[in-house]
Amino acid sequence: MQSIINSIVKNRNLIIYLFLSFVTFNYLYNNSSVHYSGFGKVGTFISGSTSSIYSYINSYFNLRQENNKLIEENLELKKIESQFFDISDTKDISNSKIDKTISAKVIFNSINKNKNIIVINKGEFNGITREMGVISSRGVVGIIKNITGNYSSIVSLLNTDLKINAILKNSSTIGSISWNGLDPRIVQLNDIPLSSSIKVGDTIVTGGMSFYFPRGIPIGTIEDYNNTSLEGYYSIDVLIFSDFSSLSNLYILERTDNDEIKSLLNE
Amino acid sequence: MNRELAKDIILSLLIVLSQLLIFNHINLFGTVNPFIYVSLFILYKTTYNKTFLILYGFLVGLIIDLSLQTYGTHTLASITVCYLRERIVKYSFGVNSILPLAMIRGTQLTNRVTYFLIIIFLHSFIYFSLIFFNFEFTLTIFLYTLINSIVNFIVIWIVSKLIFEKQK
Secondary structure (H helix, E strand, C coil), X not given: CHHHHHHHHHCHHHHHHHHHHHHHHXXXXXXXXHHHHHHHHHHHHHHHXXXXXXXXXXXXXXXXXXXXXXHHHHHHHHHHHHHHHXXXXXXXXXXXXXXXXXXXXXXXXXXXXXXXXXXXXXXXXXXXXXXXXXXXXXXXXXXXXXXXXXXXXEXXXXXXXXXXXXXXXXXXXXXXXXXXXXXXXXXXXXXXXXXXXXXXXXXXXXXXXXXXXXXXXXXXXXXXEECCCCCCECEEEEEEXXXXXXXXXXXXXXXXXXXXXXXXXXX | CHHHHHHHHHHHHHHHHHHHHCHHHCCECCCECCCCCHHHHHHCCCCCCHHHHHHHHHHHHHHHHHHHCCCCXXXXXXXXXXXXXXXXXXXXXXXXXXXXXXXXXXXXXXXXHHHHHHHHHHHHHHHHHHHHCCHHHHHHHHHHHHHHHHHHHHHHHHHHHHHHHHHC
């Protein structure tokens, strides 16, 4: 206590000086508009820079939440997008609806085999059934194959067993997408007759003539093609939009009219 | 001692009054306004209380500010000069800083000029920095400080000579 008093007495000049400076600055700040705005600028700069540092640091702690939020937001957008497709494609044969999209995270993925499987963290309990279509934010990924209570496996587009109905976006020429098991970035578009005109860079989307996907979900673009086949069809290489080596969030499309169409076919 | 103190108080009042009534209205070259009141802090005897000098600076500065509507710029310049005066005295006069009127007699002329110039320059610099209060005007601040310091130095030097020559 004594030492505190001593130090106050010793530094009394400094203390008085600082106190009077404070009083004077206060006087300046309150009376002069120039100084008011000057101090205001300094204040804004300090508070702005400190809070931006704080939010920069803080954002790292909220990344998980932020991520989930973005996934939810994506889901909403997908829903809106699907509605949009329904309206624009009313004349199409596959007038199907996506009633619901379910988001899921990839927990296993492979691209180096020729029958690649992806496993996700959603299953029967989350409303997933067999043969649902799976997409990423960039395009088609695959189809649900097996389900357990909490997990599902997906036949990836990079699986030689899978064939997906596809069309050329510009000309609506119908073909089918499959994979030859070689390059995980390239799939093959078959059954496009030589009579149709194609060029490198054309976009390929789902055709809608299957139970899996509605029309218009992007698959990829034409990378290369060969028209020397004797069978009368192009052999086309398609560069896929989805990057299968870094899949993390997927969306499962639930179509309500599948059962109806199936029952019609069975009759 | 008391007589001397009374004389100093009267002198202070006279200087403040002359600042208020005469020097506040002088405007040389449109920019220079001699701050004769700074001589009070320069000529404050080194034997007087140093803490009181800061309060004294505050009081005088406040009076000038109120009269000139400068909202504390003179006050801040004054208390800063008063707070730093002890160090400036020591820097300027060294061992002679114990002399009560080291700034007038008993010391070398160069030391005295240095002491006057440091205080006047410091005061002007703080004053103009606060008046412009913007980094864009740095050059203007220095220019004004320089011109004002020179004029102030001449005025205050003459005033101090007048006061103490008479006393002799």
